[in-house]
Amino acid sequence: MTLSSGRPAVVVDGVAKSFGRTRALDGVSLTAGAGVTGLLGPNGAGKTTLLRMLATVLAPDDGRLRLLGRDAADAGERLEIRRRLGYLPQEPGFHRGFTAFEFVDYVAILKEMTSRRERHDEVRRVLDEVGLSAVSGKKIRALSGGMRRRVALAQALLGDPELLVLDEPTVGLDPEQRLRFREIISRAAEGRCVILSTHQTEDVAALCGSIIVVHAGRTLFGGTPAELVATAQGRVWLDATRSPDARIAWRTGTGLHRNIGDVPPPQAELVRPSVEDAYLLLLGDESAAVAA
Numbered sequence: 044m045t046l047s048s049g050r051p052a053v054v055v056d057g058v059a060k061s062f063g064r065t066r067a068l069d070g071v072s073l074t075a076g077a078g079v080t081g082l083l084g085p086n087g088a089g090k091t092t093l094l095r096m097l098a099t100v101l102a103p104d105d106g107r108l109r110l111l112g113r114d115a116a117d118a119g120e121r122l123e124i125r126r127r128l129g130y131l132p133q134e135p136g137f138h139r140g141f142t143a144f145e146f147v148d149y150v151a152i153l154k155e156m157t158s159r160r161e162r163h164d165e166v167r168r169v170l171d172e173v174g175l176s177a178v179s180g181k182k183i184r185a186l187s188g189g190m191r192r193r194v195a196l197a198q199a200l201l202g203d204p205e206l207l208v209l210d211e212p213t214v215g216l217d218p219e220q221r222l223r224f225r226e227i228i229s230r231a232a233e234g235r236c237v238i239l240s241t242h243q244t245e246d247v248a249a250l251c252g253s254i255i256v257v258h259a260g261r262t263l264f265g266g267t268p269a270e271l272v273a274t275a276q277g278r279v280w281l282d283a284t285r286s287p288d289a290r291i292a293w294r295t296g297t298g299l300h301r302n303i304g305d306v307p308p309p310q311a312e313l314v315r316p317s318v319e320d321a322y323l324l325l326l327g328d329e330s331a332a333v334a335a
Contacts, residue, residue, distance in 0.1 A: 052236035055097075057070050068089045068096075068261075071093060075255075080252070080253045082239065082241070083254060094240055097238055099115055110206060126155070127206060140184070143194045144166060147166045147201065156201070189217070195212075200231060207231060207235055244319040247318055271322070278320075278324060280307045283299060286302040286304065286308055303323060303324060
């Protein structure tokens with residue numbers, strides 16, 4: 044199943060959400076279409092709250108949310124959204140006595156796949172897609188952490204959803220497992236919208252065609268990785284020591300210090316900024332504005 048061309052899959056307009064006195068989201072707005080959109084932000088920024096709204100688990104207090112051309116506030120349209128949605132929460136909540144096949148089959152039943160033969164074919168398809176066919180009969184408690192994350196991704200891929208919402212899918216994985224996940228997610232993004240929340244800026248740089256940065260419940264940035272990197276141009280330099288003008292600096296493996304700040308010293312050796320550099324500067328600018 045692929046997205047209809049010419050319209051965004053996700054439209055979030057001025058969405059707000061509070062939990063008691065805590066304002067988790069404060070007027071977030073964004074759009075996303077086909078491909079992978081990365082959602083970046085520090086802990087407590089509101090990312091998981093936003094993703095739970097995109098998965099129709101939570102309703103906003105204010106604002107408008109349209110998913111796959113439908114109004115998430117309408118009960119009938121919300122049901123249609125859920126039939127075309129895949130969601131991988133940060134904590135999937137496995138029944139560890141299930142095998143991998145049994146768990147994904149259980150989720151398939153919840154997704155209204157009533158024909159046993161067709162459902163089992165679909166379960167086998169998604170387990171194969173994430174590379175778990177050989178261990179489909181193993182208990183989840185016997186699988187490694189990386190394999191359990193792939194089981195969680197498999198259930199999200201059931202039914203070939205048009206919208207895939209992934210909350211920290213690579214958390215806790217070693218480098219090899221993260222590279223495997225990148226491959227799976229890049230394949231999954233063909234013809235569908237993927238919203239990917241992560242703390243790993245290198246995953247965003249490798250996978251995402253667009254980036255949304257959220258901080259303190261608000262949208263700070265929306266654009267391409269190249270546009271985010273451009274905001275840090277001329278603000279990253281190498282020096283033999285930590286520069287007093289740097290906001291952040293660290294000694295690299297070459298022995299030189301990578302400095303990130305606003306005004307490089309004269310004759311500084313400027314270097315091309317990364318997504319991480321630009322992200323750190325963006326958060327620093329916002330923190331300074333709040334303090335002022």
